[in-house]
Amino acid sequence: MADLSINFSGIRSPNPFWLASAPPTNSGAQIHRAFENGWGGAVWKTIGAPVLNVSNRYGAWRYGNEKMLAINNVELISDRPIEVNLREISEVKRAWPDRAVVVSAMVESKPVAWHDVIRRIQDTGADGIELNYGCPHGMSERGMGSAVGQVPEYCEQITRWVMEVAKIPVIVKLTPNISDIVMPARAAVAAGANALSLINTVNSIIGVDLETLEITPSIGGRGGHGGYAGPAVKPIALNMLAALGRDSIVRGSGLPISGMGGISTWRDAAEFLLLGASSLQICTAVMHYGFRVVEDLCDGLSNWMDEKGFATIPQVVGRSLHHVTDFKDFDLSFKAIARIDQDKCIRCDLCYVACNDSAHQCIDLFDKHGIASPPTAYDQSSNGKVEAISTRPTVVVREEDCVGCRLCFNVCPVENCIHMLPVPSGRPSVTWEELTQKQPEVAEDWKQMERYRQKMGIRIH
Amino acid sequence: MCFDAPCTHACPTHIDIPKFIKKISTGNLLGSARTILESNLLGATCARVCPVQELCEGACVLGSEHKPIAIGRLQRHAMDYLKGKKIAIFHPANSTGKKVAVVGAGPAGLSCAGELAKLGHSVTLYEKRELGGGLSTYGIIVLREPIEVALTEVAMIQRLGVRIEIGKEIGIDPTLADLQENFHAVFISIGLGHTRALKIPGEEYVQDGLEYIERSKLKPSQLHVGRNVVVIGAGNTAIDCATIARRLGAERVTMIYRRTENEMTAYPHEYDFVKREGVTFWFLVQPTRVHHENGEVKALECVRMTLGDPDSSGRPFPKPVPGATMLLPADQIVKAIGQNKTSLVSTLNLKTEAGFIHINSDFETSSPGIFAGGDCIRARGSASTVMAVQDGKLAARSIHQRLVNHG
Secondary structure, three states, X not given: OOEXXXXXXXXXXXXXXXXXXXXXXXXXXXXXXXXXXXXXXXXXXXXXXXOOOOOXXXXXXXXXXXXXXXXXXXXXXXXXXXXXHHHHHHHHHHHOOOOEEXXXXXXXXXXXXXXXXXXXXXXXXXXXXXXXXXXXXXXXXXXXXXXXXXXXXXXXXXXHHHXXXXXXXXXXXXXXXXXXXXXXXXXXXXXXXXXXXXXXXXEEOOEEOOOOOOEEOOEOOEOOOEEEEOHHHHHHHHHHHHHHHHOHHHHHHOOOEEEEOOOOOHHHHHHHHHOOEXXXXXXXXXXXXXXXXXXXXXXXHHHHHHHHOOOEHHHHOOOOHHHOOXXXXXXXXXXXXXXXXXXXXXXXXXXXXXXXXXXOOOEEEEOOOOOEOOOOOOOOOOOOHHHHHHOXXXXXXXXXXXXXXXXXXXXXXXXXXXXXXXXXXXXXXXXXXXXXXXXXXXXXXXXXXXXXXXXXXXXXX | OOXXXXXXXXOOOOOOHHHHHHHHHOOOHHHHHHHHHHHOOOHHHHHHHOOOOOXXXXXXXXXXXXXXXXXXXXXXXXXXXXXXXOOOOOOOOOOOOOXXXXXXXXXXXXXXXXXXXXXXXXXXXXXXOOOOOOHXXXXXXXXXXXXXXXXXXXXXXXHOOOEEEEOOEOOOEOOHHHHHXXXXXXXXXXXXXXXXXXXXXXXXXXXXXXXHHHHHHHOHHHOOOOOEEEXXXXXXXXXXXXXXXXXXXXXXXXXEEOOOOOOOOOOHHHHHHHHHOOOEEEEOEEEEEEEEEOXXXXXXXXXXXXXXXXXXXXXXXXXXXXXXXXXXXXXXXXXXXXXXXXXXXXXOOOOEEOOEEOOOOOOEOOXXXXXXXXXXXXXXXXXXXXXXXXXXXXXXXXXXXXXXXXX
């Protein structure tokens, strides 16, 4: 059995799964129940400046059968009095000494306000502090949240104020609503933060009601941008996580990163670990299905680690980072083609239409005599299941024309029916960087490029 | 959502099924219903009565590994959107000045009349009965299709400008010659005739299956259902009769068939359905006499059968086992052993094929300008509503071609 415990910049927890600072961590009673369910830690819903909330604060993006592919919220930080929160934090920590209790904070951008809140949090016995520089709605209008996270200088300044009084680990939480995630991370490093976490929610409007023409959800006829989270944001989070892992300053600082953004299953969790996260935070999956999701997060991750021969979480962290590169470092000689397993194919023809309309027109339909036939080639007077099934055309990739774009693979509804088969290209391995250093003219002149292509036997289809 | 889907091929009217399902998923129910009606004006009836297991759903690419998409129910959902809305889905084209007579307001006739009206032709539809809709109105049990569904379709065809003349039987008034004289083209869709005769003593005490169904729909208070009902036959109509009897209170319903379950003409899913209704089957028995006392049915005398060599239908021919007779107690006997070809066909003076009206690939009969479709031409293949709808549609195209090209 793999050891799932972590030591995240001195914050210990029996597994890497922490509840993110969000509605599930609004009260001590909730966090007690979460810990009873097996959560390794919890980041208390942000405490700080006084606020008032509104109704209809969560919107969701339904897509297909997925009721909450993403959730959008305009809920503010904790609206419970700060004294109540602080009392419950100390109670929870006393009751659960082995779990990570981290407190998220956000106050006005004044040194005294930050000094005060950090000291009060430390008095509870909490294990760490997370600085909320991320909320994109409401608080940002008051100069807090993403208003800080979007300006690296503010990040650095406030983190310095915090570090002046901090005695427990300080995590700086980054907003994704920025053009380069590396900049605020470097600012946090420069200010002496102990760790980073990302991503906070993405700015979004969930939709427009086609009956009332109001924004969804409608807050008394009005609506606006909120923070977007859930499965739909996972690819964005992974990219930002990898960007930090590949930055020499951030990586060189050795600061651990707590990863979040759409983690719903142990598979998602493993991907975040592989790209450099060493603790994991989760919110939307819990908001959808409850605290019980932690059981399979731990069980599935543990089984996968056993299967892969990973004994501890640190052995997994960052293991895939070296596979992440820029386009210029990809091998231009690598070639793959699509191959359809005719025994698995259900003849839905989705690959055909995708290839024909949107890709490179290299999938053909063949009738049972092996003759290429256009769609709907059947006789209009024929009908019935036997006729329809027995005359259904076969989809075949014209391999010499396949560029290996992988669109058919992505649209195929059958698992393992279309394979992307690596094939020898007959060309020596070369990257764009290497090529253009040796032959800069191919990047500047189409004639030179065509000459190069002819020489190398590269066909464009 | 398949491209060029096999369900669309399997559907005799080739409804663009992926298109109408996609429209349901986007909440465009009007567009979905229109997509269905563009290929099949009787989409509401077909959604309820089509043997989807043999057609669209049977061809679904998900069928082999999973359950097929519930195409029939989705079609019903889309069509139900139009219920009570009186939305004009189609508008007749500019008048062509051509007149077409359609005889018989069943599915083939309604389909043909509607398609011709859409193309701008002036259509008169003759129907000998009180209500239009044919078997959709009179012959499909309420459980499958309430009568309003069929009548709504008749009304939709009328809104397209089709005139319906009720109580007009071809051959009497008007005659075919009248129609030929007064119209540029004629389409005949007169269906089939009465249920075949059993030719056994006491047959007058046996109820006709189609009349049994009709009464259950139109005059349910006048339908007497026995406590111990025997249904003769094992086709889909026989199953409908057994279902009615069971659901209206019969304690025991027994279906008898002279061959075995391997030869029965009912669809496998209908057979499964009626068994779950609690109907029992006796195979390899043939009725020989109805026992009755004081005008009341007492029992059906049957003889045990055995299967012999294949007959002209390709199925083994059943032969009686000498002396193996039995008495099946019953207080009501219903026969549903297939319909005769309508005797009208012979009076129309058209070329026939095994008693059905002969047509060419354009649905034209031996008499130029007279077209035909539906059950009255179905010499081969199984007769069904959706096949009749397609006949009407294709015949309308041929008629249109003829009228437009030949001035």
